Amino acid sequence: xxxxxxxxxxxxxxxxxxxxxxxxxxxxxxxxxxxxxxxxxxxxxxxxxxxxxxxxxxxxxxxxxxxxxxxxxxxxxxxxxxxxxxxxxxxxxxxxxxxxxxxxxxxxxxxxxxxxxxxxxxxxxxxxxxxxxxxxxxxxxxxxxxxxxxxxxxxxxxxxxxxxxxxxxxxxxxxxxxxxxxxxxxxxxxxxxxxxxxxxxxxxxxxxxxxxxxxxxxxxxxxxxxxxxxxxxxxxxxxxxxxxxxxxxxxxxxxxxxxxxxxxxxxxxxxxxxxxxxxxxxxxxxxxxxxxxxxxxxxxxxxxxxxxxxxxxxxxxxxxxxxxxxxxxxxxxxxxxxxxxxxxxxxxxxxxxxxxxxxxxxxxxxxxxxxxxxxxxxxxxxxxxxxxxxxxxxxxxxxxxxxxxxxxxxxxxxxxxxxxxxxxxxxxxxxxxxxxxxxx
Numbered sequence: 001x002x003x004x005x006x007x008x009x010x011x012x013x014x015x016x017x018x019x020x021x022x023x024x025x026x027x028x029x030x031x032x033x034x035x036x037x038x039x040x041x042x043x044x045x046x047x048x049x050x051x052x053x054x055x056x057x058x059x060x061x062x063x064x065x066x067x068x069x070x071x072x073x074x075x076x077x078x079x080x081x082x083x084x085x086x087x088x089x090x091x092x093x094x095x096x097x098x099x100x101x102x103x104x105x106x107x108x109x110x111x112x113x114x115x116x117x118x119x120x121x122x123x124x125x126x127x128x129x130x131x132x133x134x135x136x137x138x139x140x141x142x143x144x145x146x147x148x149x150x151x152x153x154x155x156x157x158x159x160x161x162x163x164x165x166x167x168x169x170x171x172x173x174x175x176x177x178x179x180x181x182x183x184x185x186x187x188x189x190x191x192x193x194x195x196x197x198x199x200x201x202x203x204x205x206x207x208x209x210x211x212x213x214x215x216x217x218x219x220x221x222x223x224x225x226x227x228x229x230x231x232x233x234x235x236x237x238x239x240x241x242x243x244x245x246x247x248x249x250x251x252x253x254x255x256x257x258x259x260x261x262x263x264x265x266x267x268x269x270x271x272x273x274x275x276x277x278x279x280x281x282x283x284x285x286x287x288x289x290x291x292x293x294x295x296x297x298x299x300x301x302x303x304x305x306x307x308x309x310x311x312x313x314x315x316x317x318x319x320x321x322x323x324x325x326x327x328x329x330x331x332x333x334x335x336x337x338x339x340x341x342x343x344x345x346x347x348x349x350x351x352x353x354x355x356x357x358x359x360x361x362x363x364x365x366x367x368x369x370x371x372x373x374x375x376x377x378x379x380x381x382x383x384x385x386x387x388x389x390x391x392x393x394x395x396x397x398x399x400x401x402x403x404x405x406x407x408x409x410x411x412x413x414x415x416x417x418x419x420x421x422x423x424x425x426x427x428x429x430x431x432x433x434x435x436x437x438x439x440x
Contacts, residue, residue: 002133002180003061004031006091011098022053027083027102029094032063032075034150036329040066047079058097060086065150066332088151089136126380128420129176129399130169134162134210138182139189142257143268143336144297144328156188159196159205167217175420176224176378177214178398185231208238215247222422224378226398228253232276237283244287249395252283256294259314260307263300266339280318291396293322298355299348300328302341308351315358321366322402323359327352360433367403367430377405377425377437379417386410386417386439392425394435403433410439 007029008018019025028050032043043063050057059075065087066074075085084097137152138145166177181187188194188205195202203209214225225248230236232254243250256276258264283290296311315323327348330337375394382390390407397403407417407425417423417439425437 002131003089003091005131007031007060007094010091010095014095016098016102022050025054026056027098028054028057029098030057030059030061032059032061034061034063034066035146036326036331038329040332044075044078047075047082051079051081055081056101057082058084058086058094058101060088060090060094062088062150064088064090126419127173128378128380129178130174131178131180132162132166132169133157133180134184134187135181135190139186140183140270141268141335143266143339144257144300144331144334146331146333149333151182154183154186154190156190156205159188159203159210160198162210163198163203163213163217166214170218170221170223173420174223175221175422176226176399177218178226178228179211179214180228182229183231184227184229185233185236207235208242211239211242211248215242219247224249224395226251226395228398230254231270232256232279233270234279237279240283240286240290243290250287250289251291251293251395251398253293253398256320257297258300258307258311259318260310263303263307263311266302267297267300267336277314277318284319291321292318293324293398293402294320295324295326296355297326297328298351299343301336301339301343303328303343303351308354312355312358315355315362319362319366320359321396322363323355324401325352325355325359363433364430367433367435370427370435371429372427374424374426374440375405375435375437377407377423377439379407379419379421379423380404382407382417382419386415390417392417392423403435405435405437406431408436408438412440415439 022028030043030047030050032047033039034043040063043061047057047059059082064075064085073085075082083101086093086097135154135156137154138148139154141148169177185207187207187210191205193204193206195204197203198213203213211225211227218225227248230252242248257267257269259276280292298308328343377392377394379386379390379392380399386407387409389409392405392407393399393402394405397405405425408428410417423439425439427435427437429436
């Protein structure tokens with residue numbers, strides 16, 4: 001998403017216009033994913049569709065860095081007629097390929113781009129929320145993951161640039177800022193937490209100082225700051241009391257992957273299951289409103305029934321509010337493929353289904369406890385000013401991955417709903433993963 005935004009910003013800065021269809025374009029750029037097999041297939045299929053409909057295609061993203069079975073480049077092997085192939089975070093290489101195949105029309109200044117957020121550029125999200133990438137790459141070598149081989153080690157963005165982009169987004173009307181990276185907790189490790197500058201003041205390149213300053217910037221706009229991909233390092237403990245004050249959303253996206261120490265060891269994850277459970281319990285004591293979302297892998301190579309049962313017990317004890325689960329899928333180039341004990345696909349899928357049944361039970365019970373409370377809701381959809389209701393999200397719901405708040409028609413005739421604005425709503429019921437609420 002953010003790579004696409006950077007490319008789109010640069011294209012617009014140089015005067016290129018975007019087309020709604022493959023057929024109406026002079027050139028098609030396909031940004032790909034190469035992480036799991038389904039994503040690889042989807043990316044290759046999209047490249048094929050673009051070639052069939054248009055014929056002039058540039059490929060970028062993670063799949064562009066993958067080698068084929070016989071060496072060479074996978075994309076080139078499957079689709080030899082593409083104009084160019086680049087790897088991830090390669091905006092300049094993409095622009096070079098565009099320039100070689102379609103001369104640029106003109107080069108206005110960045111702040112003259114229509115629909116851009118100043119220095120933060122163009123966003124593909126709805127105008128009231130935006131993703132803010134703070135770093136690229138990862139220093140971990142998890143056995144199921146090939147992201148470091150495609151995106152490299154951690155490279156933190158300048159704290160001044162990150163904060164300037166945040167300010168531009170809030171000034172442009174963004175009401176929810178979603179902080180993302182491959183490892184948000186590690187922000188600044190690569191530069192030894194060096195001191196940068198923003199707005200004339202020194203600020204350390206570190207997660208705590210970043211979050212505190214983002215909260216300061218967001219406050220005058222009444223905007224939310226939400227943290228994603230936060231590894232459960234001890235340093236995260238410093239953020240929790242800050243969340244308890246409401247300065248940033250009491251929401252953590254923590255990619256735990258499993259609970260059993262032996263499975264985590266085979267995964268080469270940076271923390272053990274027991275420490276994670278203790279840490280989560282301490283977090284909840286310090287911030288009772290904390291919502292935790294996470295992702296897990298069921299059926300990892302060598303996973304025993306006892307290890308899987310440990311994961312289900314962890315889910316019940318840790319009370320993870322929102323959880324996603326993947327049945328382990330071999331990724332070409334991942335070390336985990338060579339770990340003994342690959343489980344049959346049927347067993348992996350069966351364990352995923354059992355996990356999700358427990359996760360949904362935990363989530364549903366937590367949602368029921370919200371009935372009768374009043375929550376602040378950010379409105380995402382409100383046809384006809386919400387006279388017939390609308391759709392929004394509470395602090396517990398990140399866009400596209402969590403639940404929603406289904407807003408009923410307001411009882412007061414004067415009450416209206418507007419996309420990108422907040423409304424108070426009384427929770428009156430639940431519906432699956434979602435809440436049902438009455439705007440007040």
